[in-house]
Amino acid sequence: MTGGNALDRALDLITEIPDFPEPGVLFRDLTPLFGDPSGFAQVIDALGEAVGDGVERLAAVEARGFVLAAALGYARGLGVALVRKPGKLPNVAGRVDYDLEYGTATLELPIGSVRPGERVAVVDDVLATGGTVAATTELLRTAGAEVTGVAVVLELTGLAGRARLGAVPVHALRSV
Numbered sequence: 001m002t003g004g005n006a007l008d009r010a011l012d013l014i015t016e017i018p019d020f021p022e023p024g025v026l027f028r029d030l031t032p033l034f035g036d037p038s039g040f041a042q043v044i045d046a047l048g049e050a051v052g053d054g055v056e057r058l059a060a061v062e063a064r065g066f067v068l069a070a071a072l073g074y075a076r077g078l079g080v081a082l083v084r085k086p087g088k089l090p091n092v093a094g095r096v097d098y099d100l101e102y103g104t105a106t107l108e109l110p111i112g113s114v115r116p117g118e119r120v121a122v123v124d125d126v127l128a129t130g131g132t133v134a135a136t137t138e139l140l141r142t143a144g145a146e147v148t149g150v151a152v153v154l155e156l157t158g159l160a161g162r163a164r165l166g167a168v169p170v171h172a173l174r175s176v
């Protein structure tokens with residue numbers, strides 16, 4: 001799709017790679033978007049609007065989510081809770097196993113990442129099955145945070161991730 005405004009043009013930088021990482025998966029590659037300064041800035045600004053006001057912290061998932069949340073956190077003056085792949089953390093507050101579009105995964109939240117009652121928005125690049133964001137939401141809530149919403153660059157509607165997230169508001173810059 002060729003968009004008519006700057007955000008659409010930025011999102012048009014996302015490419016599609018068939019059969020990666022396994023046959024039958026159409027992989028959405030944000031690498032060209034991350035590599036384009038003006039496109040990246042458009043996306044960070046749009047994610048900031050999606051996250052809205054009244055948020056006290058961002059949470060993001062290793063690895064692509066970190067790139068987005070670091071830039072947005074700097075722009076908005078918000079700290080970031082770094083949700084990690086397993087085996088990276090010396091102090092683990094919580095751990096959740098979940099399914100991905102391709103395979104299974106585990107996420108861990110570092111101790112002290114959020115304060116009780118803190119209003120936290122989750123930021124990621126792609127919402128596919130929703131397993132990653134659902135696991136992140138579970139980790140944050142178990143640690144006492146209030147999840148105010150989810151902001152993603154790209155939502156793959158065919159995988160119905162949004163339905164898995166219950167009442168949490170989901171904002172996608174593009175849904176395909």
Ligand SMILES: O=P(O)(O)OC[C@H]1O[C@H](OP(=O)(O)OP(=O)(O)O)[C@H](O)[C@@H]1O
Pocket residue numbers: 061062063064065099100101105124125126127128129130131132133161
């Ligand atoms: O909605 P879901 O089905 O859970 O899929 C979405 C997740 O999949 C990708 O992460 P991946 O685990 O491939 O890791 P990466 O960021 O390290 O590439 C993507 O960055 C999302 O976090």
Ligand SMILES: Nc1ncnc2[nH]cnc12
Pocket residue numbers: 025026027028029100101102126128129156
């Ligand atoms: N099809 C896909 N492309 C990119 N990231 C993904 N994460 C889960 N499914 C994905």
